[in-house]
Amino acid sequence: xxxxxxxxxxxxKKVLDAIKDLLNEATFDCSDAGIQLQAMDNSxxxxxxxxxxxDGFDKFRCDRNLSMGMNLGSMSKILKCANNEDTVTMxxxxxxxTVTFMFExxxxxxxxxxxxxxxxxxxxxxxIPETDYSCVVRMPAMEFARICRDLSQFGESxxxxxxxxxxxFSASGDVGSANIKLxxxxxxxxxxxxxxxxxxxxxxxxxxxxYLNAFTKATxxxxxxxxxxxxxxxxxxxxxxxxxxHIRYYLAPKIEEDES
Amino acid sequence: MGILGxxxxxxxxxxxxxxxxxxxxxxxxxxAIDASMCLYQFLIxxxxxxxxxxxxxxxxxxxxxxxxxxxxxxxENGIKPVYVFDGKPPDLKSGELAKRAERRDxxxxxxxxxxxxxxxxxxxxFNRRLVRxxxxxxxxxxxxxxxxGVPFIESPCEAEAQCAAMVKSGKVYATAxxxxxxxxxxxxxxxxxxxxxxxxxMPVKEYFYEKVLKGFELNEKEFxxxxxxxxxxxxxxxxxxxxxxxxxxxxxxxxxxxxxxxIDKSKYPIPEDWNYQVARELFVSPExxxxxxxxxxxxxxxxxxxxxxxxxxxxxxEERIRNGVKKIMKSRSTSTQGRLDSxxxxxxxxxxxxxxxxxxxxxxxxxxxxSSAKKGRKPK
Numbered sequence: 001x002x003x004x005x006x007x008x009x010x011x012x013k014k015v016l017d018a019i020k021d022l023l024n025e026a027t028f029d030c031s032d033a034g035i036q037l038q039a040m041d042n043s044x045x046x047x048x049x050x051x052x053x054x055d056g057f058d059k060f061r062c063d064r065n066l067s068m069g070m071n072l073g074s075m076s077k078i079l080k081c082a083n084n085e086d087t088v089t090m091x092x093x094x095x096x097x098t099v100t101f102m103f104e105x106x107x108x109x110x111x112x113x114x115x116x117x118x119x120x121x122x123x124x125x126x127x128i129p130e131t132d133y134s135c136v137v138r139m140p141a142m143e144f145a146r147i148c149r150d151l152s153q154f155g156e157s158x159x160x161x162x163x164x165x166x167x168x169f170s171a172s173g174d175v176g177s178a179n180i181k182l183x184x185x186x187x188x189x190x191x192x193x194x195x196x197x198x199x200x201x202x203x204x205x206x207x208x209x210x211y212l213n214a215f216t217k218a219t220x221x222x223x224x225x226x227x228x229x230x231x232x233x234x235x236x237x238x239x240x241x242x243x244x245x246h247i248r249y250y251l252a253p254k255i256e257e258d259e260s
Numbered sequence: 261m262g263i264l265g266x267x268x269x270x271x272x273x274x275x276x277x278x279x280x281x282x283x284x285x286x287x288x289x290x291x292a293i294d295a296s297m298c299l300y301q302f303l304i305x306x307x308x309x310x311x312x313x314x315x316x317x318x319x320x321x322x323x324x325x326x327x328x329x330x331x332x333x334x335x336e337n338g339i340k341p342v343y344v345f346d347g348k349p350p351d352l353k354s355g356e357l358a359k360r361a362e363r364r365d366x367x368x369x370x371x372x373x374x375x376x377x378x379x380x381x382x383x384x385x386f387n388r389r390l391v392r393x394x395x396x397x398x399x400x401x402x403x404x405x406x407x408x409g410v411p412f413i414e415s416p417c418e419a420e421a422q423c424a425a426m427v428k429s430g431k432v433y434a435t436a437x438x439x440x441x442x443x444x445x446x447x448x449x450x451x452x453x454x455x456x457x458x459x460x461x462m463p464v465k466e467y468f469y470e471k472v473l474k475g476f477e478l479n480e481k482e483f484x485x486x487x488x489x490x491x492x493x494x495x496x497x498x499x500x501x502x503x504x505x506x507x508x509x510x511x512x513x514x515x516x517x518x519x520x521x522x523i524d525k526s527k528y529p530i531p532e533d534w535n536y537q538v539a540r541e542l543f544v545s546p547e548x549x550x551x552x553x554x555x556x557x558x559x560x561x562x563x564x565x566x567x568x569x570x571x572x573x574x575x576x577x578e579e580r581i582r583n584g585v586k587k588i589m590k591s592r593s594t595s596t597q598g599r600l601d602s603x604x605x606x607x608x609x610x611x612x613x614x615x616x617x618x619x620x621x622x623x624x625x626x627x628x629x630x631s632s633a634k635k636g637r638k639p640k
Contacts, residue, residue, distance in 0.1 A: 043285065044601050
């Protein structure tokens, strides 16, 4: 028996919005520690890793480990039927081939049940090595989303260049070029508006805008976003979901041609 | 060509070893292409009004057309191709080659008949059967590849064996061929339909060697023996043993020697002077160039050189060729997107399980068990 309840459906809605652009379907692995999801997008360029801890739920019960393959488009349709303030409960029997979403209105007068068929999916678990990143940048999530959106008008890829002084995002294309520099915030009044940089070594990497823009769909989940980078390894973009867990995106860098 | 009925057998017994995908999914990988197979395809397929494309003197140019455009298509999709050409055929193949020559002679006669009768459909059919890849075709293709800046390798012997060795050493990601014996040579990943035309909308089929072995419950040596039983290019197979029987026998006896000792020779006559051991040896340790000595480099194409080579006598349209070269340049200038799976390694895969599939497999297992139970031994 699996049962997980959240007092506000809005969080689950936002989580789904954050992953459904990259993944059409995915397997939710449930255990008594919580819910985990790890999946690469179709093109094998990026990876989504979602962790929702059991203690972050208002009620959580998972008697046996359970893997539920879901079509995220269908799941999104179902969650659209919930009001933001509704209590949402996910339920499944052991070895079930369906999952049930139950929405209860705040005044408990309306209860809706949606049952969705589960899918059998090919699952590839990737081992992500522990890495000490050369640069770790924290910045307001909204700011990052804005930068990605603005720069994608100029080119297909963004160069992220991080030094002690600050972090620079640049793009160039047929129209011309664009550069955005962010310096480290000197005085931290509001933590969520701060830009902080921890740097061991300067890094400059190139990434496809398309994927960065897809990652910023997680912006509503968190005030701050954390970018971790090292030369020649995938970028990690992390959004913390307050009191519940986190969502991490990994993105393979673009590689210069002459290396081969 | 290749191994008789192996692809169907894999689809039946180890469907999870095959993955279908779009050509786009292979961006960023280096792929070794079996050049002879590829040229043959082009000679057959690249035609206008049923006739091959030719120079003013009537020399065929279909293969050059194919090499030029299909290579560009690969490059545009971010794939780095390296063509591997056959060297001298192994001595064992002479039997197979003689058979092919015989078939060609028959086709030639049939063609003459059809021409006399004026039957155009028949004429075209037999015309295609006459197609063969000559040394000149290969030499011309190499010349063109050199101008295009695409690397090629001359294998000392069989191209598939060389490709397989390059995949095993990690030099390239996969072997692209239609010939299933790439798997027998142990190519970890094999791609089919990679060089097909875009218009055919044929998905690329990816075969995983490890998963094939797992599906058949065989080790590498046993798999080679199975392929010999199915029928390979290098020696005869036992008449009367089809794919199904071959799998059963291998599962039961694990190698050809034991099978010979145990089967009813009046029912299944062993071919005279059956040199399966030599064939096996050819699969195990084929004559190849050490992959580590090979350096692969993709360099700038020589636009003027290509135009000079293809246009003029060979009658290619200059504008189209120049456009093609621009595409190569573009594919070189844009930095390639890295792949996440080249950074992070796959730890475990949980294959899709469909309830119907499960049932099918169970049935098959039971059947295999029954047949071997009669002989008093269970397959491992």
